[in-house]
Amino acid sequence: MDGGASGGGGGPAPFLLKTYEMVDDSSTDAIVSWSGSRKSFVVWNPPEFARLLLPSYFKHNNFSSFIRQLNTYEIREINWTLDFPDNWTL
Known part of the structure; x- marks a missing residue:
């Protein structure tokens, strides 16, 4: 998976940057x-x-792997019901 929880260096981990870019794209x-x-x-x-x-941002297309990576950064799902889409808090 891209970008470990430690993130290395002084800036945000690549996973977080890619996720932000993906979500921020209107x-x-x-x-x-x-x-x-x-x-x-x-x-x-x-x-x-x-x-x-x-696949455009990461080396996989596995939603479960993406969720596991979010959990590594303590980004958790909120307000989930069968009638509501997946909602993730930062």
Whole structure:
């Protein structure tokens, strides 16, 4: 997986930078976007997120691996129900 929890060097880990870039890209808002508060992000369409976005930013298309990596940085899922998309808090 890209970018370990320690991050090395003085700046943010590559995983965090790539995730921020992916979420912040307004052209992907139908798939993933910031919440209204911008303190969390929402994966609106997990299958499309895995199929289209993950391989563009990371060396895999495995949504579960992405979630595990988020958990490494203590980024947790919030407000999850069957009727609500995957929502991750920073």
